[in-house]
Amino acid sequence: MQQRETTGLSALRAMGRVALWLLVVLIVSASGLIAYQYLMVMVRPTYDPDTMPLAYETMGDKSKDTKLLLIHGLLGSKTYWERDMDEISATHQILALDLLGFGDSPKPNSDYSLEVQLQAIEKLVAQQEFNHGKIIVVGHSMGAIIAMALVAKHPDWFEGAVLISLPVFRNEGEFSKLMEQHSVFDQLAAGPLSKLVCMFDPILTSTAFRPDNIPKDIFEELKKHTWQSYSNSLRKVVIGAEPFFIARSVNEKKILFIHGEKDTSAPIESTRKLSQSLKHTQFITLPDEGHQLFLTNAKMVWNEIDEFGSTLTRE
Numbered sequence: 273m274q275q276r277e278t279t280g281l282s283a284l285r286a287m288g289r290v291a292l293w294l295l296v297v298l299i300v301s302a303s304g305l306i307a308y309q310y311l312m313v314m315v316r317p318t319y320d321p322d323t324m325p326l327a328y329e330t331m332g333d334k335s336k337d338t339k340l341l342l343i344h345g346l347l348g349s350k351t352y353w354e355r356d357m358d359e360i361s362a363t364h365q366i367l368a369l370d371l372l373g374f375g376d377s378p379k380p381n382s383d384y385s386l387e388v389q390l391q392a393i394e395k396l397v398a399q400q401e402f403n404h405g406k407i408i409v410v411g412h413s414m415g416a417i418i419a420m421a422l423v424a425k426h427p428d429w430f431e432g433a434v435l436i437s438l439p440v441f442r443n444e445g446e447f448s449k450l451m452e453q454h455s456v457f458d459q460l461a462a463g464p465l466s467k468l469v470c471m472f473d474p475i476l477t478s479t480a481f482r483p484d485n486i487p488k489d490i491f492e493e494l495k496k497h498t499w500q501s502y503s504n505s506l507r508k509v510v511i512g513a514e515p516f517f518i519a520r521s522v523n524e525k526k527i528l529f530i531h532g533e534k535d536t537s538a539p540i541e542s543t544r545k546l547s548q549s550l551k552h553t554q555f556i557t558l559p560d561e562g563h564q565l566f567l568t569n570a571k572m573v574w575n576e577i578d579e580f581g582s583t584l585t586r587e
Contacts, residue, residue, distance in 0.1 A: 373501025
């Protein structure tokens with residue numbers, strides 16, 4: 273009996289040593305991954321608009337005067353828009369871009385502020401001649417904030433804007449309160465530890481973690497950002513852009529809002545309130561849709577954009 277107890281204790285001690293070593297290996301591996309991800313960004317050059325042009329794709333009929341500028345959201349890319357485009361491509365010239373720090377665009381060591389994103393877009397828009405006043409800028413989520421800011425800064429460039437799933441937060445406290453209703457993972461990815469969480473992207477962007485509502489091609493694009501471009505864009509643009517302040521400068525422009533009633537990332541009540549502060553707006557609500565409404569209703573969205581552009585032309 274005593275021999276059995278001794279053998280059992282020895283086995284438990286051996287298991288404890290193995291568990292301890294596994295914990296040490298895990299900590300060392302995690303620390304190494306974090307250090308590597310951090311250094312990979314810190315050694316990159318700072319942003320230079322003259323030597324770091326944005327990646328982009330032009331589509332549609334180049335003979336058409338009607339033009340669309342497409343701006344994706346946080347963690348997205350120009351690939352986001354490539355759905356049911358046959359009809360809209362037949363009637364418009366289209367310029368889809370990758371924001372700085374995302375997709376195939378450069379990923380410099382930068383603060384990724386709204387001002388920096390606008391600077392990068394301005395250069396591309398001017399080069400591609402999408403700044404002549406007959407342009408409609410379309411943005412999703414963070415891209416909608418950037419689109420609105422672009423119109424505010426260059427009202428003579430654009431006829432109007434289409435803002436899809438526009439997030440409206442007055443401050444970080446309001447954003448944090450919203451995140452309390454989300455999963456623990458979402459709270460970590462959007463909270464003070466977002467930089468640290470994002471450094472585990474090689475693991476978190478594996479196929480096993482793909483959400484059901486994100487297609488494979490879109491999910492693959494998530495791997496192309498850095499922890500810095502994600503975290504800084506979240507803090508400085510999604511949360512810190514002050515959309516009500518921006519809206520004051522677009523009051524004379526026509527704005528189309530498209531929003532899902534079940535959007536838990538950009539609550540519709542706040543977006544509707546912002547739209548009501550503007551003079552010339554149209555608000556389209558999709559009762560059963562959430563934040564990624566374009567991915568399931570692309571054809572409908574394109575039709576609404578086309579109709580919106582036709583209305584501007586008639587006026």
